[in-house]
Every structure is written in C-alpha cells, then in structure tokens.
Amino acid sequence: MTTQSLPARTDAPARTPAEKSPGRGGRRLLRQRAGRQHHAGPLAYVLLVIMAVLSIFPLYWTMVAASTDNTRVSQTPPPFLPGPNLFSNLARAWDEAAMGKAMVNSVIVAGVIALSTVMFATLAGFAFAKLRFKGRNALLMLVIGTMMVPPQLGVVPLFMMMSELGWSQQLPAVIFPTLVSAVGVFFMRQYLSEALPDELVEAGRVDGAHSLRIFWSIVLPVARPAMAVLFMITFVHAWNDFFWPFVVLDMTNPTVPVALTQLSAGYVRDQSLIMAGALLGTLPLLVMFVVFGRQIVSGIMAGAVKG
8 A cells, every 4th residue: 555745734934944943043033033012903902991991980980979979879870970079978988987997907917818828828839739748639639628618607616716715806816717728729739830840849859958948949939920919819808808807806896898887887878978988998909909010910921931
C-alpha cells in the first residue's frame, strides 16, 4: 500500500530566520511583537461604557436619594438629579447611627480578619501545594468540605461558646471565628500550585533553609499578587458582614452594617436617611479601591506575565 505525501500548508504565515533560530535578534523581535497593543473595535467600547454605567448607577442613585427628602424619594417618577440635602442627611445619619464608633469597629474587625486570613491561608496553601505529609489529600478534602456547611447551622453553638468565653457584645466574638476561611486556603493552594515552581522549594532545601524560612523568603514574594486579591475580597466581605455581628453585638458596640439598622427603626422609615447611612458605609471601601486599586491590578499583571 503506497502513501501519498500531503501537500504543504500555504495558509501558515512565513517565519523569519530570526524566529526559526531565536538568537539575540530573534528574542528582541519576539519581545517587540509580544509588546504590541491590541486595539479594540467600536463594539467593545460600547459594551464597556454600558457596563460602566450599569455598575456606577446604584452608587449614583444612592447619592441622589441621600440628597433629597423622604417625600421626594417616594414620588413617581423618582428624582434622577441630586438634591440640596446631602450633607444635612449625612450629618443626621452620622449622629443617629453612631457611625463614628461603628466605622472604627469595622476597620478593626475587617482589617484583623483580612490580615489573619491572608497569612493563615497562605501558610496552609503552601503546605497543601508543596509540602509532602501523611494525610494531606484527606485533610484538604476536609477543609473543602467545610465550605458545604451553611454557616447558619453553627450560630447557636458558636454564640454559646462566645458567651462562655465572656466575649458576648465584644469585637473578639466577631473576629476569632473568622480568622481564616476555607475559601482562602483553597484559593492560595491553587495559586501556589501553579505559580511556585518545585525547583525553588528544592533549592531552598539544598541551601539548608527550613520550611518557615522558605515560606518567608520564597513563597511570600511569589504569592504577593494573590495575597493582595485575597486581602481585598476578605476585607470587603468582613466589612459588609451583617448576620453574625448582628447576633453577637448590640447597638452600644456595633459595626457599620449593625449600626445602619438603627436608621430603619420606627413606624415610618426615612429612606433618604437610610441611603445617607448606606453612602457613609460605602465611602471607606471606595477610598480603599481608589488608593490601592492600581497597586493590586499591577501586582496581578506582574504575577500573570512572570516567567
């Protein structure tokens, strides 16, 4: 049985000699081609503008509702332009909800939870990704399995535990049950499995470094982009958490979501006042995204193109 040779493909682009044997000039040419910017078409810009408007509109509407009175907010059609009462409503919400103390409490709670989650999750993620020990896979499955348990099931025993420790109505009752999360451990484990080469860990072993030294000198620089993302996600989640702080805290020592419930008390709810409080509770997150957003994005991009 004879075979016929297949015709050569003519649709593939011709490769330059520098690309066939990439010496110094070939590598320079490849870097130039890799660094070219891809220009989006008009449809891409239209979609980006629509998504930006849809994302910003809830915040804009909150500001509009916070700048008017309750009667104007309830009218049909509702107002779409800011009113003259923004600063007066913000001052009322600040005083009636004790937002000063709530802000400080939320910064403490969200900051401690985010920092501890990042450190513990990075340590556990490094252990699950690169260390070899007995029962590693079973323990990882157990950690992942805790994500399937609804947190509401543990509210009663957890509240009893906090009461026995004397932490009821205190910030440690909110902080200690959430010092680390299974989602964070799994996230860091997946990132380090791909971003951290085994050769770096083995090189540290050859140089005589123990596991903590390897973690501090090798793992942390590699994991910095993922740690930044995990910190932001955990901080926002802890800042917005309402259920458990509402159960274990009271109005004398609230976080921001718990303090906002004070604005909705009474027979007639002042929607403009509630929106003013919501705007106050959102401003710190917006400031943090504006200040640290560029560093986080640049860190993610540096981790994506590294290697």
